[in-house]
Ligand SMILES: Nc1nc(=O)c(N)c(NC[C@H](O)[C@H](O)[C@H](O)COP(=O)(O)O)[nH]1
């Protein structure tokens with residue numbers, strides 16, 4: 001069956017719903033997918049793993065763990081047709097100072113690996129914490145395509161801002 005992008009984004013949204021609401025971040029969900037085999041490699045949601053983690057970061061950490069390698073070298077073991085679905089575009093700057101997910105995604109290409117080739121995203125990051133998220137152009141410059149999968153924006157933003165004061 002042809003890859004159903006909305007179905008994978010919906011799966012990422014299911015993950016996002018598991019994230020504990022917090023005023024200083026967004027509740028995001030992500031799914032790492034082997035596009036050729038149409039197979040889920042890992043799922044993740046904000047704060048799933050300890051260390052103030054992001055959804056995309058958790059996918060990479062979890063997949064690395066299943067293969068017994070460090071997150072930094074996850075690019076060595078990713079299938080060549082790996083893509084990532086994330087309810088919100090990857091961060092390019094984090095108020096906590098932790099490494100942004102755009103950098104973690106680009107790092108998967110180190111060592112001549114294809115790494116993550118496409119980021120499918122549900123919404124752009126709202127300019128609440130870090131202003132305009134220039135992540136998509138940074139990904140583009142590294143040869144990583146960003147593709148917006150429309151249709152779930154309202155639900156995604158409602159879940160993402162669950163921990164924020166209602167204005
Ligand atoms: N794509 C994405 N996935 C996530 O899992 C997540 N939490 C964010 N959120 C982006 C937002 O800009 C940062 O959450 C704040 O900048 C605070 O930074 P920390 O999260 O504390 O490192 N964005």
Ligand SMILES: [Zn+2]
Pocket residue numbers: 054055056057090091092100101102
């Ligand atoms: Zn991030």
